[in-house]
Amino acid sequence: DGGITQSPKYLFRKEGQNVTLSCEQNLNHDAMYWYRQDPGQGLRLIYYSQIVNDFQKGDIAEGYSVSREKKESFPLTVTSAQKNPTAFYLCACSIDGDLAQYFGAGTRLSVL
Amino acid sequence: EDKVVQSPLSLVVHEGDTVTLNCSYEVTNFRSLLWYKQEKKAPTFLFMLTSSGIEKKSGRLSSILDKKELFSILNITATQTGDSAIYLCAVRETSGSRLTFGEGTQLTVNP
Numbered sequence: 001d002g003g004i005t006q007s008p009k010y011l012f013r014k015e016g017q018n019v020t021l022s023c024e025q026n027l028n029h030d031a032m033y034w035y036r037q038d039p040g041q042g043l044r045l046i047y048y049s050q051i052v053n054d055f056q057k058g059d060i061a062e063g064y065s066v067s068r069e070k071k072e073s074f075p076l077t078v079t080s081a082q083k084n085p086t087a088f089y090l091c092a093c094s095i096d097g098d099l100a101q102y103f104g105a106g107t108r109l110s111v112l
Numbered sequence: 113e114d115k116v117v118q119s120p121l122s123l124v125v126h127e128g129d130t131v132t133l134n135c136s137y138e139v140t141n142f143r144s145l146l147w148y149k150q151e152k153k154a155p156t157f158l159f160m161l162t163s164s165g166i167e168k169k170s171g172r173l174s175s176i177l178d179k180k181e182l183f184s185i186l187n188i189t190a191t192q193t194g195d196s197a198i199y200l201c202a203v204r205e206t207s208g209s210r211l212t213f214g215e216g217t218q219l220t221v222n223p
Binding site for chain 1: 154214
């Protein structure tokens, strides 16, 4: 089945720890995105990538890092510099930048 | 800075009611406006609008864009409990593929 898969569904981070959220797609889409969603708020863009080996900062990139070594994978690392990481993280992809984005099921990150 | 404002932020209706959700925007170079429905986890795509005055329809849902007044509406007729969700509006500029989202409207449909 074609789709976009995020893992894990739930993740806990300890103080000072870096954690990595996985996003994999087999839709052969070029563009991939990471969003953060806080309660009562819409989605805010963290990073996005339009092609392999290239990515751009979104509106709230501080404390996060990404890589795009393969077309199908766009992992997000939440670093210890992100002081308020508790949120719902959504990954999306689109066949090109002009069409609709399709979302994964999300990862809920909490701080221990 | 680009801005997308949705209203109301929350709405409670009874089954069978008709609802209208609003989305206004301020972007420098508008390209398209998208509507998504988010029930529990992944937002699912509903409509993409690029031209003014052309209604897009899917079953009981419809949407239209007004590029002069910078807003869009999403209508849901004969609401059902399964329509309960957060409805998200997002706008894309011509300069890139990124979307700017509004806060969403939380719709609750009671039986």
